Amino acid sequence: MERIKDWKSYQHTLNRRKRKNPNISKPLFIFIFLVMLTVISIGGIKLFSYLKNYYTKSVLNKQQAFLGTGIRPIKFINSKTNNKIETLSASLRANGIKGSGKKYFNGHNFSIESLQKYFQSYPPKFNTIKNGHYLQKIGKYTIIYTLNPAVQNEAKKVLKANNVPFGAVAAVNPETGAVLGFYSYASNKSKKYEISDLTAYRPGSLAKIVTASAAIESKGFYPGFNVCYNGGLYGTNKNYWIQNINTGNNRISFRLAFAKSCDIAFGKIAGFYVGHTLLQKYFDKYYFNRKIPFILNLQNSTAKIPSKFYNLELTGAGFKNARVTPLLAALMSAAVINGGKLLDPYIIKEVIDSNGNIIYQHKGVKILDYPITPSTAAILKKLMISTVTQGIGRYDFYNNYNQYMLQGVTTGGKTGTISGNHPTGLYQWFTGFGETRNRKIAVSALVVEKPVWRIEGGGVSEKVIYSYFFNNNNENNNGTIKLAKK
Known part of the structure; x- marks a missing residue:
């Protein structure tokens, strides 16, 4: 029994010594490691932020220098x-x-x-x-x-309410060229100069409007024309794109290819039918690579069509070699519903002096060019309506109960999606129109997402069009403003 007692006494003494001399080396090591990791992380983040801000500032300075001309x-x-x-x-x-x-x-x-x-x-x-x-x-x-107050206010409201990283809206009257909406937004105010209605961005599938125009007008395409292809609707697998236009296990009509924005179909149309020279011609007719006369510093939209076959296909489908401003995108949709006329946009209606005298008043409608004929515009209009009724745009113009949200208004458009770097993100475009018997509007909206956001260009455009037709208390913007004399 004595041996057992000594053993218990020994254990008791040993445990007491452990309590007096706890092993702190392991927790101390973990604490020091976490502190060092935190310091390194903060330093890395600050360094990255400094380099990013330095690069962004240099890019914006160059951009602002460019926008300050002409x-x-x-x-x-x-x-x-x-x-x-x-x-x-x-x-x-x-x-x-x-x-x-x-x-x-x-x-x-x-x-x-x-x-x-x-x-x-x-x-x-x-x-x-x-x-x-x-x-x-x-x-x-x-x-x-x-500017139309209903349109301008809705553009502000929808972009701010959804707190999009970057957004821009432009709207015009398709009959006169008057700018009805002109607004850009950045959720981070320090980056507001990275987005503007005056700047040209990658258009994505908006380029298919130009490819479709050339195919309809010069190659006799019609909505029921079928295109064969292999693979899926989207993607850039070169092995499929260079196959003959009549080769493929899948078939899609020209109408649905436009509505669903089928990349491979439009790549084949651009490569096998339209070709380099004709595609460049139609981009130029839509006023790419040309200076639009506008009182604000509007950057040129550009398109340079490559001669290499696969790159030509990619350009015709909207993947490469083009830039477009939101304003020109809206003017392109306006041309579709005004018989093919690309109008000269204007944003100043009148200038009045302190005595109430009108010293300037915009008069008349100026046409920049006729990129398409009235018959081509009519076919293209049908394709754009299909985007809303059968294509990608349906999700923005129909509610969860499959009900059209702009009863009495005919709408159509074209979507565009592509990644970009200035600003960085996924560019979600929509350009389109709304019309009734007496009124028309053409709209373009760009939302730059980082990552996928709550609303895209189509959703913004739908709300702007709705506001123009249903929330517009200032329908007549043609009268002269009378200001009281001081």
Whole structure:
């Protein structure tokens, strides 16, 4: 019994010593390791952020330098005491605006040149609404814009409500070229200059509008024309793309290929039917690679069609070699519902001086080009309607109960999806139209997702079109604004 007692005493003594001298080396090592890992991670994140901001800043500086060039001249008519048409050199300041240089507008002298220079430094502000029109006070003059309040407000509302990383909306009147909506948004305000209606971005499958136009007008394509292919609707497997257009176990009509945005079908159409020269011609007719005369600094949309067969196919399907601005994308849809006319866009309706005199008023409709004939436009319109009724756009224009959400309004469009780097993300495009017997609107919307977002370009466009037809209390934007004399 004594031996057992000694053994218990020994164990008790041993446990007491362990409590007095705990082994702290392992927890201490883990703590030190976690601290070092945290320090390294924070340092790495800060370094990455610094390099990213440095690179982004350099890119934006180059972009802003580019966007600061070239604006269309417009002549202004002086007051009744001087009926001459003049273009006057103006200084570089406006009343109430601080900065270097003199005033933009001095005394009774006012020119569009001075307004152009002003907009280069200070983008137009669409904040004040009077009698159903947006207006802006610059010095002694009031600028009346063509924007439709229902359209502009809905564009702001939907992009902000969904807090999209980047978004842009442009809308035009297909009959006149008046800009009805013009808004861009970035959820991170420090990156707001990475998105703009004035900048050209990768179009994705919007390029299929041009390919379809060339195929219809020059190669006799019609909605029921069938294209054979192997593989799936999407993807860029070269082995399938270079097969003859009559080769393949699958078949799709031209209408559904457009509505569902079948990549391989349009690649084959571009390569085997349209060809390099004709595709370049139609991009140029849609005013790619040409300067659109616009008072704001609108970047050129570009398209360079390669001669190599597979790259030609990829370009015709929307994967390479093209850039488009949201404004031109809207003008392309406008051409589809106005008989094939690409209109000269304008955003200034009138300019009024401090005495209430109209010193400038936009008059008439100017046509930039006729990219397609009326008959081609009619066929293309059917294809674009199919995008909404049978294609990818259906998800944006029909609710969960399979009910069309714009009763009484005919809608159509084209989707586009592609990745891009400036800004970085997945570009989700939609350009389309809405029309009734008396009214029309053409819209384009771009949402840059990082990653997939709650709303895409089609959803934004549907809401803007709905607002134009059903929430618009300022339907008549054609009247002259009367401002009280001071």
